[in-house]
Amino acid sequence: MFRIDEDGMVRSALIEARRYTSLERGDMPVVNGIVVHQTGGSTAQSTFNSYANSTVGAHFLIDKDGAIYQTASLYKRANHVGLLRSRCLERHNCQPAELKRLQAATLRQRSTMEHGKAFPDRFPSNRDSIGVELVGEYNRNPEFGTVRGADEYLYVPVTDEQNAALRWLVGELRRLLSVAAEEVYRHPQVSYKTPTEAATASW
Template sequence: MLFIDKNGRVDAERVKVKIFPNIERGPMEKVNGIVVHQTYSPTAESTFNSYRDKGANGAHFLIDKDGTIYQTASLLKRTNHVGYLKSRCIATHVCSPTEFRLASSIRGTKKLSDHEYNKTWPQRYPSNKDAIGIELVGMAYAKDIPRKNEKPNLVYEDVTEAQNLSLRWLITELVRSFKVSTSEIYRHPHVSYKIVTEASTAKW
């Protein structure tokens, strides 16, 4: 288990505390899940630079390509790292008939996400309200040259072996510390509308 102080900071030899207050929001009273991301930036420092912007979004941890783990936000604070939520009941085929009709009738990812955020967990996926976010430094590159007026087909680079070793350790410790179910750990595209290859090579 991790030792976490009264300010939500981890005291562990493997974790470097580098808090960015601009990415912290209100209190996070309960942790129900963990979401694994890739940064869409080539280096840790480029991500840190974005975290210095007022109102920036970010996650609680960042793992560099060499496996260095940084804590970037308090574990007592919510951060905006998930984005728009997908419908859990539609994805898992466990909707009640009424909920299926309602969720299926909602048009637009923001409106559906707002509907999901009004639910309590586990009726919805872990969200900004109750999920720890872990970023892995990694860039996405165009797979091919797009045609005119088409968006490029982006593919994330592979997670390094050192990152996966650190990710496995960190998730094990977080699961023990917060009693998170291992079934509630997700890659970002599983719960939100993101590039499908994000964190696809992450292992824990």
């Protein structure tokens, strides 16, 4: 078990604080979900190097050996989701008028429409979700002969140590922040990302 201090930092012997205030984009008074990512890089240090000069990142990073780092306050938003998928489109339950608008919209327009909704009519977004990154690179799918976008990349499998740490971390966050089990997602489930990202993550 762990606790969260007044700065939104976790107090636990199992989590090392590596806070990057440049990732924090404003207050996050409520947490409705957790989004699990893979970094695209092969080491934790490469992610730390990126975070030092970036405004895009997540709240936690789990290294391949299972070490957990907290990189942003749980009381602050972080840019980790990207363009938001339409929840009603994914669940096949849009009202006819909204379905027509969504089908005519670009992905960016769809995302803007989703951000105008209150949770739970939309997926958790940057403004109300915790991001957890798993160190893991991607490689080109050898079945692709030419570059055709995100689908041609394959992320490496998540390690057993990472999954053990992820299960513990997600369990603690859900308990402390009252996040429903069905509101924990892999990144591609809520945004337009490489389908294999975090595909082997389990919690």
